[in-house]
Amino acid sequence: MSEAIVQVRDLTKRYGDVEALRGVSFEIAEGEVFGLLGPNGAGKTSTIEILEGMRRADGGTARVSGLDPQTGGAAFKRSVGAVLQSTSLPDKLRVDESLTLFAKLYGARVDRGALLRRFGLEEKRHAFYGKLSGGQKQRLAIALALVHEPRVVFLDEPTAGLDPQIRREIYDIIEELRREKKTVLLTTHYIEEAERLCDRVAIIDHGNLIALGTPRELKQRSAGTTRIEVALSKPMDTGDLRSLEGVTDCRDVDGRTVLHSTRPPQTIVALVKHLENSNNELQSLEIAAPSLEDVFIELTGRRLRE
Amino acid sequence: MSHAWTLTLFRLRLAMRNRAFLIFGIIIPLAFLFLFCAVFARGGGPAVAYVLASVLAMSVMGSFWGLSQQLVMFRESGILRRFRLAPLGPGTMLISSIFSNLILMVPGIAAEIAVARWMLHMDRVGNLLSVFVLSGLGAVTFATLGLVVASVANSMMETQVINQLLWLSFILLSGVAIPLPSLPGWLQEVALFLPATYLVTGLERALILKVPLSQLGAELASLGGSALLAFFVCQQIFRWEPEEKVPRQAKLWVAAALIPFLLLGVWESSRGGRLAEARSILRNTFNERPAQRDASPPR
Numbered sequence A: 001m002s003e004a005i006v007q008v009r010d011l012t013k014r015y016g017d018v019e020a021l022r023g024v025s026f027e028i029a030e031g032e033v034f035g036l037l038g039p040n041g042a043g044k045t046s047t048i049e050i051l052e053g054m055r056r057a058d059g060g061t062a063r064v065s066g067l068d069p070q071t072g073g074a075a076f077k078r079s080v081g082a083v084l085q086s087t088s089l090p091d092k093l094r095v096d097e098s099l100t101l102f103a104k105l106y107g108a109r110v111d112r113g114a115l116l117r118r119f120g121l122e123e124k125r126h127a128f129y130g131k132l133s134g135g136q137k138q139r140l141a142i143a144l145a146l147v148h149e150p151r152v153v154f155l156d157e158p159t160a161g162l163d164p165q166i167r168r169e170i171y172d173i174i175e176e177l178r179r180e181k182k183t184v185l186l187t188t189h190y191i192e193e194a195e196r197l198c199d200r201v202a203i204i205d206h207g208n209l210i211a212l213g214t215p216r217e218l219k220q221r222s223a224g225t226t227r228i229e230v231a232l233s234k235p236m237d238t239g240d241l242r243s244l245e246g247v248t249d250c251r252d253v254d255g256r257t258v259l260h261s262t263r264p265p266q267t268i269v270a271l272v273k274h275l276e277n278s279n280n281e282l283q284s285l286e287i288a289a290p291s292l293e294d295v296f297i298e299l300t301g302r303r304l305r306e
Numbered sequence B: 001m002s003h004a005w006t007l008t009l010f011r012l013r014l015a016m017r018n019r020a021f022l023i024f025g026i027i028i029p030l031a032f033l034f035l036f037c038a039v040f041a042r043g044g045g046p047a048v049a050y051v052l053a054s055v056l057a058m059s060v061m062g063s064f065w066g067l068s069q070q071l072v073m074f075r076e077s078g079i080l081r082r083f084r085l086a087p088l089g090p091g092t093m094l095i096s097s098i099f100s101n102l103i104l105m106v107p108g109i110a111a112e113i114a115v116a117r118w119m120l121h122m123d124r125v126g127n128l129l130s131v132f133v134l135s136g137l138g139a140v141t142f143a144t145l146g147l148v149v150a151s152v153a154n155s156m157m158e159t160q161v162i163n164q165l166l167w168l169s170f171i172l173l174s175g176v177a178i179p180l181p182s183l184p185g186w187l188q189e190v191a192l193f194l195p196a197t198y199l200v201t202g203l204e205r206a207l208i209l210k211v212p213l214s215q216l217g218a219e220l221a222s223l224g225g226s227a228l229l230a231f232f233v234c235q236q237i238f239r240w241e242p243e244e245k246v247p248r249q250a251k252l253w254v255a256a257a258l259i260p261f262l263l264l265g266v267w268e269s270s271r272g273g274r275l276a277e278a279r280s281i282l283r284n285t286f287n288e289r290p291a292q293r294d295a296s297p298p299r
Helices: A044-051 A073-079 A095-106 A112-118 A134-146 A164-179 A191-197 A215-222 A238-242 A264-277 A292-300 B002-016 B019-040 B046-061 B063-076 B079-084 B090-118 B128-152 B156-173 B185-191 B195-208 B217-237 B248-257 B259-271 B273-287
Strands: A004-015 A018-029 A033-037 A059-064 A080-083 A152-156 A183-188 A200-205 A208-213 A226-232 A247-253 A256-261 A282-288
Touching: A004 A044, A004 A183, A018 A044, A018 A059, A018 A183, A018 A200, A033 A044, A033 A164, A033 A191, A044 A059, A044 A152, A044 A183, A073 A080, A080 A134, A095 A112, A095 A134, A095 B002, A112 A134, A134 A152, A134 A164, A164 A183, A164 A191, A183 A191, A191 A292, A200 A215, A200 A292, A208 A215, A208 A292, A215 A292, A226 A264, A238 A247, A238 A256, A238 A264, A247 A292, A256 A264, A256 A292, A264 A282, B002 B090, B019 B046, B019 B063, B019 B090, B046 B063, B046 B090, B046 B128, B046 B156, B046 B195, B046 B273, B063 B079, B063 B090, B063 B128, B063 B156, B090 B128, B090 B217, B128 B156, B128 B195, B128 B217, B128 B248, B156 B185, B156 B195, B195 B217, B195 B273, B217 B248, B217 B259, B248 B259, B259 B273
Parallel strands: A018 A208, A033 A183, A033 A200, A080 A152, A152 A183
Antiparallel strands: A004 A018, A004 A059, A200 A208, A226 A256, A226 A282, A247 A256
16 A cells, blocks of 8 residues: 555544544555445544545544644645535535635636546536526535635535446546545545445445445455345344354344355255244245345444445 | 725625615615705705714724625525635624725615715715725724624524614714714713714714814724724634523623723713704704705604
């Protein structure tokens, strides 16, 4: 791994009685797309906002391009671009005007036409911000984050609340950033986003970083197993199901039972027999290869989007 | 400074696209001017200048509302957060608000003077340099006070409550709605502690007595001092985020900002010249009026 451009050490943050971050540490190499994956309230936004200089950490250190976000001043701000989770522009500001405005504030020369084309906003260049759709606003937010050619790009839940088509468009933009060797830190609670886009993923929960690695490395925790998710007519003790043939893990998640098995056919046969003997019924059954969701469930016993 | 100018142009552009600017900045003050003149200064003469001073002061003090609400709206809707990412500080944001407000106020002030002179038959134009400098400085002062309110208030609702309280006290006690000499004696003394009073009496002196800038020292010092102090205070307590709370120490800054008004009020109260001059202007203005005009003062 090349030298770290983002360094986070023992970061802590508290909001009143709530401990949002409990000693989070990680590093991001230049040119890497790094994901912070976790449910709502896990501490993702606190982490990214400390790195953007928007919040002050209670403890630990954060460095981006060698600069402290709180004291790095204009040099820090010019080295980073960010898409915030909740932000806006005035409704009566036109798309091309917003690009010009932020380019001037950063002292950057910008080819507005090229930027508008790149983000599919050419037809909307004279449109007011207030008239844009959610997807167009998000594409504009990303364009504004890149208007000054930053080294590091922070994307806080860039696809949250967007429909699948727009989400795919945002994925394409992030993949383009990877090709341009930009360093990207993105937070998400979408598994497919982390798996598809990120070189490495840190799973974060209740302010703790609970796993870190490439999506492949993380999924190897469940290597060799298949995920069998079933809905039963009556709740069942997961302890009994753990003893079924091939089962390596079994948990109740959101009222459904998730089993991991090294021998799926045998497990399913044994499960059906067990249900018959217990006077229980199988209502639905899904089989899938393990995903980061399974890693999260294994680590926390909960789904990501609970 | 170039960032402040960039943001000023951005704000001007937004204001020109907002119908509220035309309505509150030009149409409503002109409507008030016509209405007050129709009631108190029929037939023109010096009373028009007296009414104009009140309407100009009201327009200038209007900066107070617009800027405080805009800053809170920008903060609550997350617009300030977006600007926070750019390499600029609170001072730049605040200066651009004040500059753009000052520029936007000029056409309204010019229109009010022109209408008073050519449509309402004002018999004098006063010292225009003094009028424009006082109006400009007043706009800066009240804009800055509005920004202090916006920095202290935690929501739009809270901003409107504080604005109403301050606005009413400025309008009712400074001589805009009721001539200063018509207030009970003790209220006249209270009025001397308000920056608005110095704007109104200064505009009356400039418009009616043609007082040059060199003789408006107290007014300029009062408004300029208030503007500087209020700017310093709102820089200290500026908040980018809606959830950030005003630190207790910052509230002390707001309290400290009131000290010069107290000192000026005490000084003017002990001197007594301002109130005497306000009485003299009112008396002379309405005594000079032609016979066919109503003799009752504007209220």
